[in-house]
Amino acid sequence: MSAHQPIAVFDLGKTNSKLFVIDGNGTVLAERRTKPIWLDDGDLRVLDDGTLFAWMESELARAVETHGIRHVTFSAHGCTFALIGDNALRHPILDYEQEPPADIAARIDLFIPSFAETFSPRLPLGFNYGRHVLWLADRDPEMLEETDAILAYPQFWSWRFSSKAVSEVSYLGCHSHLWAPLADDFSSLVDAKGWRAKMPSFAVAGSHLGIYPVTLGSGEHVDVAVHNGVHDSNSSLFYYRSLGFEDFTLISTGTWVIIFNQACPLEALDQRRDMLANVTVDHAPAATIRFMGGREYDVASDGWTKPISVAAIEAVIFKGSFALPSFAPGGPFRHSEGRFAGPAVSGEERAAVALLYVTLMTDLSLDLIHSENAIVIDGGLVKAELYAPMLAALRNQTVFTSSNPEGSAFGAAALVLRQAGLQPFLNETEEVRPALINGLDAYRREWRRRVEAMHSQAPDGAVSKEMMR
Template sequence: MSQGKVTAVFDIGKTNKKFFLFDEEFQELHREYIRIDEIKDEDGYPTEDLESLKNWMRKVFNDILETEKYDISAINFSTYGASLVHLDENNEILTPLYNYTKDIDASVIESFYEKYGPEEDFEELTGSPKAGLLNSGMQLYWIKQTQPEIFKKIKYSLHLPQYLSYIFTGIPISEYTSIGCHTAMWDYKKRDYHSWIYEENIHLILPPIVSTETSFNMNYNGKRIKIGVGIHDSSAALLPYVRSIRENFILVSTGTWSISFNPFSDSKLSKLEVEKGCINYMRINGKAVKASRLFLGNEFKKQIEFLSDYYQVPKDFHKKILFDYDIYYEITKDFEPMFRWFSLETENMPSETIINYYNVEQAYHHLMIELVKVQAESIKTIEGNSSNYKLYVDGGFTDNNVYIQLLSHYLRNMSLRTTKSSLGSALGAALSISDKKLNSKFLKKNYSLKKHVPFIIN
């Protein structure tokens, strides 16, 4: 038997499904993962294979319990958002787990905003820009409009993290972080479901809301285990920072999407902020988190492929390029935007990309200057009334020397630190059902915290 209590976490992404064990100091003891092939919904659109996922989770957990190597006292679940599981009165799943990238009939969306708009006011109240099924509340409206017989059979609609908890507890619940992630379901002014949820009688199939810190003490296969209610992965990744940092901060989580979080801005979203792409997430206590999103990693990847082909260099050429002040100085003397974006929109974007440099290092610096300027503006949109923030950056771009140097330069008023952890959302899920107090040393110990100083301007 192990030396202490262990917390298990299932961290379910769209690609990798991971299982972790953490000790009482939140050190990783064990991990395993699997990729599960997608299946297709009734329209042939790819979607999560829920049955295979459920079978894998049960097997992994039962196997680890049977080894008796670890004294597992708790389990929790972190997953991607904008996904709902619909159960009938026999607790059977009624529909596929519709993929949030699936397009639905535009007339359904138009009818919704005609009924409950105007669109701008709705987006401000719900912190949810119009985004089809990425607004998971829209999925419920869509099913009601297009599959009324199915809708009538729904007893409960569960967000994906809560469904995974339900697999182990049999208790249907809702919780704040899943409701609050661009679902178009929550009215941040009222701090309740938006009135459209009640007018459509959708509240009748939504289980009671509980705090994300809620857990149930259950007898599982003869063992007493605390089972959490699950948490949305972005909110989970934010939690270790909220619990361990005392000053105001902004967290920039980088990857395919670059998402900037401000848990300390009390102001409601304005029209201008919504226009600039701001959204709301929710902390575990129901408090709003102002956030802005950029498809930065996706854009970076496409532009790197373009430069690689243009200069006939390896696809990973950028990994060897370090920030060069002389190149930066030359480029910025008479700076003009050079790149046409694949997945971003900026005011001065040229109609096509015309490269003006002999070598890839210069072109790459120019690309990064443009991208980091967009990133810096995205961060500034969520500052609120104060600019006195520490800035934390985690994820893939922390290894990008040019990105970090430029970001610390363009946001000189903020003290920039990078962190590294492949455990982000899993660790947050473990923390959310723990009453352990964290201090400022937690990030240094668990996240390879590193401070960065802006370069000196000659």
Template sequence: MKTKVTAVFDIGRTNKKFFLFDSEFQEVHREYERFDEITDEDGYPTENLAAIENWAKEVFDKTLEVSEYEISALNFSCYGASLVHIDENGKPVTPLYNYMKPIKDEIYDSFYTKYGPENEISRATGSPKLGMLNTGMHIYWLKYAKPEVFKKIKYSLHLPQYLSYLFTGIPVSEYTSIGCHTLLWDYEKKDYHSWVYEEGIEKKLPPITSSRETTPVSYKGKTIQVGAGIHDSSSALLPYIRSISKPFLLVSTGTWSISINPFNIGMLTSKDVENDSLFNMRIDGNPVKVSRLFLGNEYKLQVKVLSKHFNVLEDYHKNVKFDQDTFFEINKDFVHMFKWSSISSDDMPADTKIPYTKFEHAYHQLMLELVLLQEKSIRAAIGNQKIERLYIDGGFSDNEIYIQLLSQYLGNMKLSTTDASLGSALGAAIVISDITLEPKFLKKNYALKKHRTVILN
């Protein structure tokens, strides 16, 4: 008897993954692949789109032949801010441009002269000025920097939708990709922003479909329900939304610490935009307020400096446990000591000064200062709402000092950590199913762990 499974391609910037999930959303198979980058026509590094396509077809075809599994559905979770432009024959007409590729100032000047002011455009679209990370700006750049290429474009597809197109032959747009800091979507009008229509760019964007919708496809003699694909951040949020009934905030930690509020009410304010807040989008089109902090990157840089300063191994910090006496000592006459390298803060000194003789004290000081920034970022995402539940996943979820200090400074919130290593892939499988998740889903599948606040006097 074959096991019915949902297949998911989970495409990250580094790892390209393929998963099979059974009817209980348990992982039964996975494959990983990495591809060397190539360069675009300007010599800038970019993804090897052809290699991704070939690998996806090969691994899917191979899995179809496996006797123990029957693939009944297929979906795609991919990183955002990436477009594939196809011609009338469905073939890409440009490389998969890197979202870090710089745009010349004259393009920005032209855009904001016509459609500014910048702050108001960002507020309405939930999109700070982020260069090619704004896929709307990406298309605008293409129209004016490479007009002959732009004329060849029949449709511009976000990466998840392009992978779906490879299997269905049907070009679509999808809410979570459109709504992820693209500069395209006006959250007040719940439609494309007026500048999109004035530039005629809506003609390059295929009809919008829901993340929940699937298309039955006859593939090598088998009928498979193929999803439209979903943006990875929105996908990773889905298991939480589907299994938690009360309002919560999710902090996804890593290189970036992203505070995600899926229960946001109202539009971004000008102050939100200044504080680097933005909107992602839920699968139903509603905004998700997001506040960003370059936490993991800054942590990595500062730990390297501390390790050198105290002449310890660079992974020594991993063994440092939370010590209440040490916290008392640094908190008693607390002053900010770290000058950040990749974060801007009003409180930071002109230069880093470390008065401690022990690494452990300096490390506690570093974590306290980072947690104070994290608290500010979390409160920015919450705004004036009453949210009492906080979930932490990612790299800092097992950092004892981070968790202890954060629970102290957010003492009115119930803090839990989760291991969401399958997050975006699992969400992509869930979104095209009609199954209701049970309340204990996170506990069973995400190693949910509740943390009690320790009162530090």
């Protein structure tokens, strides 16, 4: 392939699934969106993969006809898997936001490996997708026996288009309980349950897997090369490394705020704080902390989608209105239930409190992950105009954002181009000017005092005093 040949990237999020057509200059030639449909199937919630596949087929054909696409790849959200047998899905794809029944959880959780082995904390729901595999195995042991391949979510779509089943390390290494980063091998859970034979051979993210024939409206048949997919946040991490960033902290934002800092030693990770080791596309452990910041903002702001002014931020700071964690599962305060404190707020002021909350949660998470290097912010929160400037005002670090916030899609494209020895994308990140917000530092100190007070009562204990600067 040439550097100028456009690539189709399906960027498959939990809430929104997108197609980007990206050329070698980093220009988005086309963008399409849909929402994946999650259905109730008896006592389970599952993906309507057929409807999503039909949309993907249609949009890929359009991209081939309109833009001459000859390559397609995938970037996908975490915590999701597919069981394949006899060249078909053996079970519908589970929504990771559901908890196994208590009696089943008590049985399956006995098999979970130690944090010292996997650097994967014990998380609720299906945030460790190995736990959901255990759940399905407990529900229907025969189904697991008849499963040929346990595929991570992006590899499911690579398989669906190429018919080739493979594994990929960045997804397996994403708090799945299935990977041991220091051993660079499957975890003891995989061998204890006899699943190693069900894990396909590895292929590098972006590598060529096969051909998908597209039939155009004219009747012409076009072969599209299908490439191996990648975990979305790890894709963003690769993208910024490909632009020349080396020692940096990445804040990848969307439904989740996921913070990577490879300069943080793994021994500093505290599993009680939703800290873990991800694994890069090149098999390197990457210290990570996360919270469901996009979801929490939606909940705390009551769905606010309009801009938020400095005046609104300063008004709620002056009033002393706070949002306290957590408004979604997981994160550094997973035993605390989100609530508001101080004078009641509504409308834009409620949204301002929510944005301050997400900013302060990010700030605290950066301290927990020992971030002292440059910061790059990618993803949806870049579009919240005051998020990055307020964070820059709170940190004694250089903060960058990208005019292109779609790092996961661009990382997936860059991985395909890397296979051809190409690295055409230019670094167009910009340094963020810190916001001038009256009272922000004092508000931050009071917010931290409050979260310390409430969290000291939680089973996981208090935030350490050095976090209370």
